[in-house]
Amino acid sequence: MSQHQDQKLDGQPDASRRKFLNTAAFAGLAGAGLSVGLSACKQEQAPAPAQNAPAAAPTAAAGAHKIEVPPGELDTYYSFSSGGHSGDVRIYGLPSGRQLKSIPVFNVDCMSGWGITNESKAIVGTRPDGRLKYITGDTHHVHPSYTDGTYDGKYIFVNDKIHSRLARIRLDTMECDKITDLPNVQGFHGTFPDKRDPVDAAVNHTTRVFCGAEFSIPLPNDGHGLDDTAAYRSLFTCVDAETMQVRWQVLIDGNCDLVATSYDGKLAATNQYNVEMGIHYPEMMAGEWDACLFFNVARIEEAVKAGKVTHIGSSKVPVVDGRKEANADPKTALTCYVPIPKNPHGVNTSPDGKYYACSGKLSPTASLISHEQVLKWFDGELKEAREAVVAEPEIGLGPLHTGFDNKGNAYTTLFLDSQIVKWNLDAAIKSFQGDKTAVPVVDRLDVHYQPGHGFTSMGETKEADGQYFISDNKFSKDRFLPVGPLHPETAQMIDISGDKMVLLADHSVTSEPHDSIVIRRDIIKTRQIYDMNDFPNAVKDPKESGLTREGNKVTIKLTSQAPAYSLPEFRVKKGDEVTIILTNHDKVEDLTHGFAIPKHDINFAVSPQETKSVTFKVDQPGVYWCYCTHFCHALHLEMRSRMIVEA
């Protein structure tokens, strides 16, 4: 159905087909091939292009890091991990692998009351009848805000692929505080904050978040042009990191997948696996070349300022034209399409800011793109965008994502080979330049099995420290006690501090983390107790406790202090709409209370000095024991309030 199957890309080098997995060969893999491979726990049907080190799985070598964190000691790193289609974000401690929290974002969490309290519903969004707009979400990419090229501990941003929303999590309270809908977008997948302003060098921290849309759709998607698939398009979106308002969008050819940003703020990048703009999957892998697409942020914002924009449907967001044809002149181009072999998946910026690694997925190569060269293309100094590629080592089958250490090495996940391959950037560049003595691949390590994302400690900052690589694997089958047909995933922890990678631990993770970030613990400064003044509806004095009524709308003000609520009972009438506002007056760290109402589907937790509220209808007369659901005190079971509903 796509008209793009046979397109030729400009500037492609003389690449022989043998470098690629062609459609027919892959169809084999897709069926019996992959099945056999998975059954055997290791793909054997295609030889990895091993260059020196054979695959090996050393564990617990002398001098390697230890994973055990004895009782009473703390982990040294935080790992923030997307929950995939669980819709949440998880926090793990490393090296222990202990899960410390699940932050509800797009999912409903009846423990904290996320999706149940009025405050959380206002963030998630509701329908006219007050119900949540959505209870599903699919988080893939978690990236914190930056200051001076490293994490500043302020925010984490995370996408929802199902409904194309961007969420922000405050890192002091570890809670979601904003969710933004991206207009005219489907399949919002990659996201990355910028690291400094491209124009004002004094702004050396995150002010924008970039969002890539994977699926092309009719624009606007209102029922017109359903079958005019050639006109389907995707958008690349910029969201303001503070206001969380959408600033602008870019209309593009092809699709967006992952997103990366430069350290100087000048460029944002997205890999494109479907330059073909195919509608069915064989079409999407028809061409030999896809691309890594770069956005010139300053030029885009100039164009927006100059009013060179359109609007799509009812959206007020300015949209600039980033399609290839409209950006043929590099000197004025908003976008630059760098050809990359076959269906790349993943683009990552090296900690020195010089390179982007863009993997081949269906090509056994990783392409290394020079930041400086892309800037030169935008200055009209390159003949072809492809000249921005400065290395393209063959590293193995199914390369997806790349992490970096602080010694000039990259670590790429090989989905089909079930390996992590360590390769040296300088050697790869020399080899690409024709130096036959340069050997890019330094080491290989089997992982278990089929790795997706992989990432290094602090590896997406200029403070990359080369300590750990985590491989988030998609299949675990025999690595853990069986728990029925739905297996957990593995997050394998690898010590990369030495010359050889050492597998330290199989950490289990419940489905399905896509990407994670490993942050030094000193960067994170949390609050342990809320400030009551941060809640406009706080019941600041227990004496305010009581009931007020306006017609059939009743408000109950309540406080908690272990082991009692301020009201032992309250009376309402059948048919009332009841709002309960509960402020927890306990000041002791960790002294959280819960509040549940039988038969009314209410439950939420209030941490020290926090306020939450719920609104619900009472339809059945009777006695309903509201009780504390969060163990707080020896008399926790006795901590109740009685809701008396009169007929």
Added chain:
Amino acid sequence: MSQHQDQKLDGQPDASRRKFLNTAAFAGLAGAGLSVGLSACKQEQAPAPAQNAPAAAPTAAAGAHKIEVPPGELDTYYSFSSGGHSGDVRIYGLPSGRQLKSIPVFNVDCMSGWGITNESKAIVGTRPDGRLKYITGDTHHVHPSYTDGTYDGKYIFVNDKIHSRLARIRLDTMECDKITDLPNVQGFHGTFPDKRDPVDAAVNHTTRVFCGAEFSIPLPNDGHGLDDTAAYRSLFTCVDAETMQVRWQVLIDGNCDLVATSYDGKLAATNQYNVEMGIHYPEMMAGEWDACLFFNVARIEEAVKAGKVTHIGSSKVPVVDGRKEANADPKTALTCYVPIPKNPHGVNTSPDGKYYACSGKLSPTASLISHEQVLKWFDGELKEAREAVVAEPEIGLGPLHTGFDNKGNAYTTLFLDSQIVKWNLDAAIKSFQGDKTAVPVVDRLDVHYQPGHGFTSMGETKEADGQYFISDNKFSKDRFLPVGPLHPETAQMIDISGDKMVLLADHSVTSEPHDSIVIRRDIIKTRQIYDMNDFPNAVKDPKESGLTREGNKVTIKLTSQAPAYSLPEFRVKKGDEVTIILTNHDKVEDLTHGFAIPKHDINFAVSPQETKSVTFKVDQPGVYWCYCTHFCHALHLEMRSRMIVEA
């Protein structure tokens, strides 16, 4: 408000008040006292009644068990743990502490589609408009089915305290397959399956599940008698383990809390912390004595058979009278109230079947009740029910729950002392009999902090093995990296294989596990792949794929096989009610797919050979890319189907 504050219980021994924490003293603890105690991480305001071993926290002693499970090796135990007001059940591997799965039960899980698919909605229950009846739940007690006094790996049962429901989980697929509403019950807390039939000795496995209700309410709770608190009552409920239908209920005085059952099937027990039937918490702790209440299962079922029952409201469940007054003659009594000091929390059966340990909570004692003596009471051979108590050692402040090893020792959590106390049953009995040389308390170990439930490996079976004790603590504050005001909890793992307890690990758990079960791995036999024939709506042949329409009701039959769905697209019309039935034809273990539809709030996962369906309205014309949300293949991102909604 309660008329029971001053009641005297029959048969109480000459217990001096010094043994109890009285109301006034506890009010101090409740306020500043507990706060100070928690701040200092250890209660200091009241000396523990140490008898020999002082508190100590040895870790990693020579010869102790190791917790590290190297990559590729499996854990030796499963731990099944309630999720508290998260509404789920978790599966951990031990000794590693790795979480392997969260089984959604009363909560919504947008990863698996629990609460979203038609199949799961039918189990959870819906309102007339098709929405879920409840999205909140509060799971406390997880107990597997038994055969011959040990776990048979068939089912796990778990309560919902908020809405008084009992759920069953199949242990082959590790999924919930039934949920039953308990009529006329609020605050369903304790639950335990029986272990054999009290009459037919050939039935040596679980056929009944017992459920205790904590909150007393007007019966029926229809708006009558709202203020007649003296008439509020609780029920004890028996559910059929196979059909999950409610068999019968017992009207009682006081309340139910935890539940335990005997190995011979004759008795079920529940501790009562509110014999006062108080409405406000000071009333609930007014009396010096509460009780452990025993149910004579055979006699109750005879009474039901004989029609000596009533019915409450519209419920058809037969209810027998288990109130104290109606059961004054032991020889015909259905129930036996054994007096236990002040607000006990927890009752556990010893692995030899001889005893029940019932803790004091507000008394520093654990009461040991003889199973044989209770049977004698029912035979009219005891003067007072209190004579069933054969030991009552002082063990420390705030005793809650007790686990057992295979050497005659009990391990009780001390909430206020933040300790685990190991005490010897025989020594306690001798001491109670007046032997001043007998020293019940054998060892103490500090835990961190405020332990709730505690349990030993296989400790609730006759195969108790004395290897591990897990302490599910309610406060963790400084034990893990801080994650904001809401801390994780700790499940501390203790080696109990030697004379001294050894703290091995601080496992983190997200809020809020109440109770857990540690099972040897050989007992659990899971299925790794579903049987397609188990799904009546399975799309068994991809050729059946397609669309059928009846009016505006459209059914889409779909199959999945990596990396494609059987229909690359399907067309529906605005206003249609669409049902999608998806069967996963992949047979490779762990090859799960997902299915999400943007803007329609649909997501679910289908494991190998599984079928699930969803039904939803389409209201907006346009193109909606359905996509695979569970990473399945190198071409996972390309795995899509296009829903075209015509105007």
